Amino acid sequence: MIRYILKRLVLMIPVLVGVIFIIFTINYISPGDPLVDILGIEASAEQRAAKAHELGLDQPYLVQLGNYIWGIFTRLDFGTSYRTNRPVRDEVLERFPTTLLLTSLITCLSVPCGLTFGIVTAVFQNSILDYVVTFIALAGASMPQFWLALMLMLVFALTLGWFPAIGFDTPRHWVLPTIACGMLPISTLTRNVRSSMLEVIRQDYIRTARAKGLGELKIIFKHALRNALIPIITVIGFQVTSAMAGAIVAEQIFSIPGMGALLISSIKSKNYPSIQGNILWMGLMASIINLIVDLAYAYIDPRIKAQFTRRKAKATKKTAEAKAV
């Protein structure tokens, strides 16, 4: 298992380099001139040349890219913000806990809810309960998060006054953003769990389990759910990373001082190092979530684990053969 984790970690490095390459290139091809944004239009040619040299902007593309990647991997240096002249890393790390908290809250709300609703609707297929929950899930999967956020704010904050409209200081502030961002993952999960469970319930081994007289609960949780979980875990991982991205919008609406707010203000002020740093940091987090998903596969599905151990057995056999020769 440790070898598996290590292997996955090593495989993450090229993916991260690829992400850095893409984000860097996207910003590089931007038609705007960052020097104009930093120094203003009136700056003299010498001033500009000096600033360009200071920031390394006078070097060729590949050198800039190489320096950037090298800086990230050796010093965790995401560059310096044009606006505040502080390292982007520090600014991002200041904001990150808030976004992490919001993402965790969304996950903690949506995963249990989605699983429960999905299992219940699959088990009681074609009942009234199934129809009602499935329709709510359909509506929830068809709602833009920012609109739901606005509606929740309008009803529960501005009209009823139950929850504060903006800020993120106390648990009372957490409620509306979490629900606004959680609706989409809950609905998507419910729909996926339901269809995945329905597919499994039709299998022969479920009939066998029933035939040998197992209790219904045991059949659902031990036989059906465990087999249905594999595709569901992919969906969960995907929903968590999307929730992190969706937090950008919720943070803007509820004035939450998280990474999303920083990203939007960086975009408005064309602060490229800050934009890059923010997106890369979220990409890094998403990669870690993907890693956890992969590990969860191996944990839940013995076939995946077996595949890996078999490969290991093969490898040891090969080295043994090589030694024998």
Next chain:
Amino acid sequence: MAKDKKKNAAAQDAPVRTKKKSALSEFWRMFKKRKISVVGLVVVFILIFCAVFAEFVAPYDYAEQDLRQRFTYPCWEHPLGTDNFGRDLLSRIIFGGRVSLLVALVSICTAVLVGGSFGATAGYFGGLYESIIMRCMDAIMAVPALLYAVAISASLGTGIVSSTIAIAFGFVPTFTRVARAAVLTVREQEYIEAAKAIGASSGRIIVHHIIPNAMAPCIVQATVSLVNSILTISTLSFIGLGVQPPTPEWGSILANGREYIREFWPLATFPGVAIMICLISFNMVGDGVRDALDPRLKQ
């Protein structure tokens, strides 16, 4: 002789054509079974009709201002009320649908074409080429699509074209994966072997044999992704990166509504209802298409 050959070719063509037709009618027969999907399809057609013929459907022009009638609540004259410039909200929503649907459709088509061809060739040729393509797609997939859309529109600037590119980019890996998986299963079929045996070129095999047979999963994925791309374009416009005013777009009307949410609720409510109706019907169609095309669910 030549005539005979032609006749033969025509005779061979004929059954193929009827077979194609029967695949489509088979699809329709399966699709029809879900009444709710048919309802969704009807709504989708109505929405597309409204978007295409917005000039004739909408009661007012989307930019027509009437400053004496600012913030009118829904009434006979303005069914959904007016905004801060006295512009008719219903007309703006109808015109806004044009932008949202256009950007969503074009970006998904682009993603299907680009991702599909990468995936199909990767699955067909395999080897180093496949590894390189798939590792690139892993890198793209590592970051949520919305973030790429934000990054690209921040870099390319706002506007319909850059939003379309921005949204399409994030969807490319999805289609690459789906197309590759579909091609991998089709590639092992006997009719591909047969085509190879009679000396068909790779290009011909891909275009004539693999693509038609591997298309179903891509179509299913495309209908599902349409919902996401509509969501993405409205999100982009909402945070000010998509389509710029005065061009109406559902997301940008909502962004405007957010500023006046304390004083005037319809402006922040109705565009969202429009998005929801649109997405619910697209989702219903998507479910129907999936059930009709997914062989696993066929009895």
